[in-house]
Amino acid sequence: MIYNEEFETLPREVLEALQLKRLQQVVQRVYHTVGFYRTAFDEAGVKPDDIKSLADLARFPFTTKQDLRDNYPFGLFAVPMSSVVRLQASSGTTGRSTVVGYTKRDIDVWSELMARCFAAAGLNKNDIIHNAYGYGLFTGGLGAHYGAERLGASVIPMSGGNTKRQIMILQDFGPTAICCTPSYALNLAEQGRAMGVDMRNLKLRVGIFGAEPWSDKMRDDIESALNITALNIYGLSEVMGPGVSMECTEGRSGMHVFEDHFLIEIIDPETGSVLPYGEKGELVFTTITKEAFPLIRFRSRDITTLNIAPCRCGRTHVRMDRVMGRSDDMLIIRGVNVFPSQIEAVLLNIEGVEPHYQLIVERVDTLDTIEVQVEVSEKLMDESEGEVRVLQNMERRIVKDMKDYLGISAKVKMVEPKSLQRFEGKASRVIDKRQI
Numbered sequence: 001m002i003y004n005e006e007f008e009t010l011p012r013e014v015l016e017a018l019q020l021k022r023l024q025q026v027v028q029r030v031y032h033t034v035g036f037y038r039t040a041f042d043e044a045g046v047k048p049d050d051i052k053s054l055a056d057l058a059r060f061p062f063t064t065k066q067d068l069r070d071n072y073p074f075g076l077f078a079v080p081m082s083s084v085v086r087l088q089a090s091s092g093t094t095g096r097s098t099v100v101g102y103t104k105r106d107i108d109v110w111s112e113l114m115a116r117c118f119a120a121a122g123l124n125k126n127d128i129i130h131n132a133y134g135y136g137l138f139t140g141g142l143g144a145h146y147g148a149e150r151l152g153a154s155v156i157p158m159s160g161g162n163t164k165r166q167i168m169i170l171q172d173f174g175p176t177a178i179c180c181t182p183s184y185a186l187n188l189a190e191q192g193r194a195m196g197v198d199m200r201n202l203k204l205r206v207g208i209f210g211a212e213p214w215s216d217k218m219r220d221d222i223e224s225a226l227n228i229t230a231l232n233i234y235g236l237s238e239v240m241g242p243g244v245s246m247e248c249t250e251g252r253s254g255m256h257v258f259e260d261h262f263l264i265e266i267i268d269p270e271t272g273s274v275l276p277y278g279e280k281g282e283l284v285f286t287t288i289t290k291e292a293f294p295l296i297r298f299r300s301r302d303i304t305t306l307n308i309a310p311c312r313c314g315r316t317h318v319r320m321d322r323v324m325g326r327s328d329d330m331l332i333i334r335g336v337n338v339f340p341s342q343i344e345a346v347l348l349n350i351e352g353v354e355p356h357y358q359l360i361v362e363r364v365d366t367l368d369t370i371e372v373q374v375e376v377s378e379k380l381m382d383e384s385e386g387e388v389r390v391l392q393n394m395e396r397r398i399v400k401d402m403k404d405y406l407g408i409s410a411k412v413k414m415v416e417p418k419s420l421q422r423f424e425g426k427a428s429r430v431i432d433k434r435q436i
């Protein structure tokens with residue numbers, strides 16, 4: 001089913017005319033309301049009036065995650081706080097996290113786009129949706145929740161964790177759809193089986209999975225473990241949250257980007273030049289309807305391709321392929337985004353620890369694990385005379401700080417001074433062994 005038939009199936013030329021009008025408005029608006037954009041545009045020698053066609057956007061400067069951090073928390077908002085009704089933040093970040101704000105109308109648009117996603121998955125008001133995306137600052141929980149309500153479905157606000165209870169609810173409430181990260185879906189299937197529950201015979205028909213990379217192999221595994229259709233949903237907090245794009249049941253080959261609200265470009269991450277459809281590159285988003293926190297040419301760092309070929313479902317919106325990687329070093333550990341530099345910041349706050357560390361990421365059964373190997377300083381080694389208790393305390397402190405500041409559960413291993421590899425060029429501190 002198509003939730004918003006009119007806007008999701010607009011002929012391309014009509015869609016592009018609408019995009020241009022909205023783009024011109026938003027570029028004017030940010031230039032006059034957000035100091036950051038005024039400076040950035042002036043420095044690049046461009047003016048809002050320069051947007052005469054969609055292609056003119058390519059002359060405008062990019063916005064990066066660093067720009068968001070530099071303007072933490074509310075520096076890029078384009079409306080006064082009195083118009084902001086909700087704040088959310090990207091996960092796993094301390095201090096300089098990215099904070100996003102929404103006006104009432106922004107929440108309204110987001111709810112509609114999430115409702116479009118559920119409809120694309122074949123859901124309607126008769127469905128019961130088990131929402132196991134985390135509620136809180138993370139956009140997954142509330143984003144999916146409002147969309148499910150907008151659709152008129154019955155939503156179960158489970159949030160993440162408490163797996164046994166989730167399995168009980170899945171049995172007792174009989175939801176027909178589930179939303180969570182793909183790795184958590186596998187985890188639920190596995191724990192359910194361990195509890196002796198026949199997970200293939202639940203009422204579930206469809207799963208809406210995203211927030212982390214996954215493969216067709218994982219899709220097959222989830223579909224057969226839960227006996228459902230597994231669909232991909234994509235989004236990022238900065239641009240809105242979940243529901244920026246969604247696979248339809250017809251195509252199952254790429255996610256339609258809701259282009260009446262977002263302009264999408266694909267660029268060469270090295271040179272920044274715009275690439276044609278079909279080529280692999282980094283996604284760049286411009287929000288053309290957001291009020292509180294509009295973004296111009298935001299570099300997502302997500303690598304994929306765009307496919308403009310018409311889809312059997314009738315939607316005219318371009319499809320993006322699954323995310324194939326990132327053009328930065330961000331890791332997603334059990335749905336929590338974390339940069340090695342943030343782990344480093346936590347480590348360096350602890351006395352007796354050297355700035356030499358290695359991160360080993362693995363997927364054990366269905367769960368991501370991260371081990372942090374870090375060198376003890378020689379000074380501490382000498383002072384403690386290698387006493388085990390001192391090292392154990394330090395390990396405990398690091399585990400706690402990683403949880404408190406970054407929201408990740410890490411295994412910490414203290415290693416001897418000078419035992420980790422040293423780098424001559426760019427340090428490569430992450431060993432990612434996950435076969436996704």
Ligand code: DLL
Pocket residue numbers: 090091133139140209210211212213214232233234235236237238241242243300302322323326332337
């Ligand atoms: O993960 C929003 C979301 C919630 C999407 C629930 C889907 C479902 P962030 O925490 O800001 O927002 O993380 C955004 O997660 O740039 C991608 O690298 C990654 N990501 C999101 N969806 C997918 C997906 C939410 N379907 C970052 N496949 C993005 C691969 C994804 N990666």
